Amino acid sequence: MFLFDDEPIDFTLQPGLAAPVWRGRAADGDELKDFAAAVQLAGGRLAALWGSDCRAAGKGFRLDVVFGLNEGHAWVRLDLPEQGNECPVYPDLSGRFPAANRMQRATRDLVGIATEGGDQRPWLRHGGWPADWYPLRHDAGEAPAFDNRPTDYDFVQVGGEGAHEIPVGPIHAGIIEPGHFRFSVIGERLLRLEQRLGYQHKGVERRLAGADFSTGAKLVGRISGDSTCAFAWAYASAVEAACGVEPSPRALALRALILERERIANHLGDLGMLGNDAAFAFGLAQFFRLKEDWVRLNAQLFGHRFMMDSIVPGGVAQDLDAAALAAIVAQCEAIGPAVKELRRIYDEHAGLQDRFLTTGPIDAALARELSLSGMAARATGLILDGRAYRQGYTPPPPWAQFGVRPATDERGDVAARVAVRFDEVFESLRLLRLLAAGMPAGEIRRPVVPVADASGLGIVEGWRGEVLVGVRFGADGRLARVHPHDPSWQAWPALEHAVMKDIVPDFPLINKSFNLSYSGQDI
Amino acid sequence: MWSVLKHILKTGVVSEPAPDAGDAKRELDRLNDEILRILGRALTIREVDAGSCNACELEIHALNNPYYNLEGSGIKFVASPRHADMLLVTGPVTKNMENAVKIAYACTPDPKLVVAVGDCGCGCGEIGQLFGPNYATCGAVENVIPVDVRIPGCPPTPLALMQGILAAVRTR
Numbered sequence: 001m002f003l004f005d006d007e008p009i010d011f012t013l014q015p016g017l018a019a020p021v022w023r024g025r026a027a028d029g030d031e032l033k034d035f036a037a038a039v040q041l042a043g044g045r046l047a048a049l050w051g052s053d054c055r056a057a058g059k060g061f062r063l064d065v066v067f068g069l070n071e072g073h074a075w076v077r078l079d080l081p082e083q084g085n086e087c088p089v090y091p092d093l094s095g096r097f098p099a100a101n102r103m104q105r106a107t108r109d110l111v112g113i114a115t116e117g118g119d120q121r122p123w124l125r126h127g128g129w130p131a132d133w134y135p136l137r138h139d140a141g142e143a144p145a146f147d148n149r150p151t152d153y154d155f156v157q158v159g160g161e162g163a164h165e166i167p168v169g170p171i172h173a174g175i176i177e178p179g180h181f182r183f184s185v186i187g188e189r190l191l192r193l194e195q196r197l198g199y200q201h202k203g204v205e206r207r208l209a210g211a212d213f214s215t216g217a218k219l220v221g222r223i224s225g226d227s228t229c230a231f232a233w234a235y236a237s238a239v240e241a242a243c244g245v246e247p248s249p250r251a252l253a254l255r256a257l258i259l260e261r262e263r264i265a266n267h268l269g270d271l272g273m274l275g276n277d278a279a280f281a282f283g284l285a286q287f288f289r290l291k292e293d294w295v296r297l298n299a300q301l302f303g304h305r306f307m308m309d310s311i312v313p314g315g316v317a318q319d320l321d322a323a324a325l326a327a328i329v330a331q332c333e334a335i336g337p338a339v340k341e342l343r344r345i346y347d348e349h350a351g352l353q354d355r356f357l358t359t360g361p362i363d364a365a366l367a368r369e370l371s372l373s374g375m376a377a378r379a380t381g382l383i384l385d386g387r388a389y390r391q392g393y394t395p396p397p398p399w400a401q402f403g404v405r406p407a408t409d410e411r412g413d414v415a416a417r418v419a420v421r422f423d424e425v426f427e428s429l430r431l432l433r434l435l436a437a438g439m440p441a442g443e444i445r446r447p448v449v450p451v452a453d454a455s456g457l458g459i460v461e462g463w464r465g466e467v468l469v470g471v472r473f474g475a476d477g478r479l480a481r482v483h484p485h486d487p488s489w490q491a492w493p494a495l496e497h498a499v500m501k502d503i504v505p506d507f508p509l510i511n512k513s514f515n516l517s518y519s520g521q522d523i
Numbered sequence: 524m525w526s527v528l529k530h531i532l533k534t535g536v537v538s539e540p541a542p543d544a545g546d547a548k549r550e551l552d553r554l555n556d557e558i559l560r561i562l563g564r565a566l567t568i569r570e571v572d573a574g575s576c577n578a579c580e581l582e583i584h585a586l587n588n589p590y591y592n593l594e595g596s597g598i599k600f601v602a603s604p605r606h607a608d609m610l611l612v613t614g615p616v617t618k619n620m621e622n623a624v625k626i627a628y629a630c631t632p633d634p635k636l637v638v639a640v641g642d643c644g645c646g647c648g649e650i651g652q653l654f655g656p657n658y659a660t661c662g663a664v665e666n667v668i669p670v671d672v673r674i675p676g677c678p679p680t681p682l683a684l685m686q687g688i689l690a691a692v693r694t695r
Contacts, residue, residue, distance in 0.1 A: 175580050218653060225576040349527075
């Protein structure tokens with residue numbers, strides 16, 4: 001089928017129960033470019049972009065681009081023939097979708113396929129390996145001995161009288177992940193923020209290449225610890241789509257329950273940290289107390305405080321009995337009123353609201369332009385939630401039966417992101433009670449047999465936004481290529497925009513209102 | 524303001540035994556006593572994330588929640604290695620962080636303690652193996668700077684973290 005009347009790419013629907021994905025192949029770079037233009041015109045987003053080396057199978061290189069459309073996702077591949085020792089090239093999509101910029105640069109660093117023109121600065125490669133050595137090429141071999149020296153990075157400089165720079169990181173002042181922020185300021189006023197990330201780059205995609213799919217689940221579950229369940233589910237969906245496995249209704253309901261528990265745990269923690277960053281330590285103590293209660297029940301029921309490795313290809317690893325489901329309902333009933341009361345305190349606290357309101361704003365038009373997804377996008381008024389119905393889109397099971405109500409707020413500032421988090425906590429508590437009450441009977445795990453050369457794409461609405469994992473098996477039934485995509489890829493640039501009207505001391509608060517993953521982006 | 528005070532009073536001191544905390548809670552009290560006895564003063568920690576997936580950081584954050592109340596035992600996280608007695612390092616140490624970790628170590632005044640956190644940071648267990656040295660990482664923290672104590676786990680629980688921090692203090 002064709003997704004747009006005048007675009008020649010022919011799509012087929014990915015089989016299975018997961019979120020709708022149409023797969024197609026662009027004949028050449030121009031077809032991809034034209035399709036991207038049509039997606040942009042239709043108000044779609046760039047969901048992910050990655051490259052692969054398929055020369056071992058005699059197929060040259062390959063670029064995968066996933067677009068988010070209203071009805072679902074379009075997964076377009078573009079084959080790139082080998083060009084001697086030159087980097088094969090493809091059209092730069094960052095003019096249409098600014099979010100492409102960093103993904104394209106990372107693809108060049110790892111696979112050695114590049115855009116025609118556009119930003120050619122390295123992204124993930126800092127100085128740890130040679131510029132002409134590409135770790136995801138099949139013939140890359142061991143990394144050559146190389147002197148690991150920090151390289152210069154070409155930050156955009158702001159000129160003018162009184163303008164100066166504040167470099168921050170990679171090691172930050174708090175207990176947070178590493179990254180570099182270059183602030184250009186006049187006095188206390190922020191003029192520009194430019195991020196340099198990649199410090200958490202662990203070469204996970206290379207570790208995944210050649211692994212069996214069970215090992216792959218463990219690796220993907222550690223892309224970003226705070227979203228381990230969302231990643232595990234997206235990966236499992238991708239493997240299941242590739243291998244033709246449909247998880248049981250009970251497994252899907254348990255996965256939803258696990259995902260909503262992860263969402264609530266993170267929102268509780270962040271609501272506490274947001275209070276703390278506005279000097280309201282009471283909020284931190286109260287929300288962290290609730291979060292601790294929450295993760296202790298996880299440990300009791302799933303054997304792990306963050307439920308790592310609970311979602312596996314084929315289903316879930318542990319079952320929950322009636323007593324466990326009752327414990328979940330009881331906890332929801334205890335935590336709901338506690339959060340409600342804290343929300344009233346937050347809402348009525350003048351000092352806190354003074355810091356939250358109008359700070360760090362982005363609007364819906366910018367969110368759309370930057371392909372933003374998830375909580376931060378909904379806080380600008382966009383109704384983007386993979387779990388919820390929207391015109392033309394039916395969410396995959398088990399969400400369809402619950403009528404998930406996406407939380408939105410049109411203000412786009414820190415206050416809006418706080419409000420959306422509160423609303424999502426209440427909605428997730430409602431979902432947890434429904435899931436526990438209507439838990440279908442049946443098996444929790446179905447066998448998965450790898451299918452040679454098969455591929456699949458899994459998409460899950462994590463607490464931060466859309467988590468996406470693409471999987472391709474090799475001829476030997478082992479993983480040939482896995483690309484895990486964290487929503488932080490699209491959200492980091494949004495943070496650069498959000499700070500521009502504020503002062504330097506507001507940055508920690510604005511940053512926390514997004515709470516983006518470094519590891520998820522750097523992989 | 525009144526509602527805040529009311530809420531604080533109503534919540535009370537949760538550092539008392541919680542119903543579901545059980546043995547963990549008693550162990551926590553014992554550790555707190557021991558930390559106070561051994562240190563008799565403050566211990567300052569500089570946390571360095573050298574390449575973790577952030578799960579270790581979530582648990583290190585939890586140390587400051589009212590249940591574990593690490594700061595109540597005189598142990599405090601500080602913003603600069605120059606103010607720190609101890610580096611608490613999560614890993615695997617990435618190539619892109621290798622230099623920063625070495626600089627942070629050099630900036631920490633002697634006598635200093637280094638604690639490696641997590642299976643990746645310790646290079647142990649199945650996960651430590653999966654995240655072993657490759658083109659992008661140096662593997663365990665000890666491959667980059669000297670380590671006094673290792674706290675394994677994926678991630679280690681807050682209680683394991685407290686025990687490890689205490690074990691490090693005992694080495695001096």
